[in-house]
Amino acid sequence: MSIAHNQLRVARELWSRLQPLDRGVPARLQGLLADRRFGSRDRRLYRELLFTALRHARVLAKIAPGDETTWATLLARACAATRETEAFQAAFAATTTAESEVALPDFGPLDLVPDWFAAEVETSPAHPAASEIAAALLTRAPLWVRMQTDAPEDAFAEWAARGWVATPHPALPDAYKLPSETNLSACDTYQAGHYEIQDIGSQLILASLDLPARSPGPRWLDACAGAGGKALQLA
Template sequence: MRLHRNLVFATVDSLHLIFNKEKQADKVLRNTLKRDKRWGSRDRSFIAETTYDIVRWKRLYAEIAEVKEPFDRENLFRLFTVWATLNGIKLPDWPQFEGTPTRRIKGRFDSYKDIRKIRESIPDWLDEVGLAELGVQWEKELAALNQLADVVLRVNTLATDKDSLQRSLQEEEIDTEAIKGLPHALRLKERQNVFVTEAFKKGWFEVQDASSQRVAQFLDPAPGMRVIDACAGAGGKSLHIAALMENKGQVIALDIYDHKLKELKRRAKRNGAHNIETRIIDSTKVIKKLKESADKVLIDAPCSGLGVLKRNPDTKWKLQPEFLDAIRKTQAELLTSYATMVKKGGQLVYATCSILPSENQKQVAAFLQKEEGAKFTVTKEDIILPSVSGFDGFYMALLQKED
């Protein structure tokens, strides 16, 4: 592989914003990739994948390069040098790469093989939390979460079917394959920009990880029901629920952020999902008005996001112990408050994209001990581990309310 100066510099600029200015990686890359209209898909892939790779392995690369944060420009180039050397890429004769100690880099890499927190590139405190909660399983999950995430599409059955979508993408030289056990999922055989396709413009699919697609299936909504998506965000799961309900019945999408609900409205229009109503939670009255009104309620709770480090590797550097404590408290409050919207005989699904039992099974167990929780029983749960599924880590529990 021959390195191009403008692509390497764009990568280093992106790393500066992510590491030193604490900007979100996906937003940084969205802006970086708009910088030069002459860049083709291969150029854009190089910048995005290299940036994410260095973010993912920040701790390991920094230890090898013997640099500490905040990283100045010289240090960022040293991180890039480590990445290139470990990936067998010949460095060009540029001033930034003068005197690269190739053999020393490889030697230092080998020396960290037995130190998990450095080898798997994870902060000390987070490694301790994972080990305390998951024991020996933590090591397997870390290794799986450091793999690059697949691109998975969800077929929008309100607009098309799986075969038609596959054919449409094939015409634009995008090859996909089905995923066992997921009727509406297609995995890309190689990473490509699917947002410029005709099929996307027509609302034929959404990009949604395989594990995330399991949540609406687990909720199992039926046409004609009233379903509440209580933490809807930009609405990936609301859209899936609407499709499973065949646009019949009502999906009420709630969130505390108005801008996310506006994005959901835009996506719903493109999807042809007409049975979604958005409501902003701007006071406790919103929840009280919906008391015992829903056949099904989904609480896709805010969480640490540890199950989705494959696609959001910068999360592990931004997480703090205080946030984890605060988010567990929020999860408990949401479960107690939002469970009141389930009608007698109705069902509640509590889900997170975390792999920590303290955010999952333990939250549900604690809820069942409370006055509101005493009306529910757990009928099934699904623990999706990245090391087993190959996809994001998720947890979901289905709770049945007594008649």
């Protein structure tokens, strides 16, 4: 059995064990990926495949249970192209195999989200904005950081040494976008607090308030800056 076919076998086994798709999915997913048989690269692979399957669950449900080829092809074409998924995509992403043509289900972004979604976003489910919003929600979010140092050169040098390309935001001088697969926890500059992972939306909200960076007077708490900050406010 090839590496890719073994990856497919494991992915389908994990997907089966993840069912049903209810509120218990996050806990089950965490437990499945904590399996000691998996190394860090395996975990990244199966995390990507399982999250892709979750985003496409409504379409995968229409594929016959025994149709392993169509299931694999859809997943390979939809998942992110990373070092971990390279072998899987090379083996299954083509819609034509040596044996036959793979007929993928026809679907759009609104076919992948819950039925109530379009009605919540727009009056008409066919409204272009609803489709665009659904497509954005189904796309892997970029990784944004906010610099918290007056000397960011050390962070830039560490990123460059690891081969990571940082893209500055056109309007926010302290905001930089990094590749989604970037593992910042391994960086010395991250551990030293030179920057914080923060969604660009939260950074833009803070910037729109036009608060003075350094001055006497009121002190402000950015409750969205840390992990879980917004969830804490909702709680």
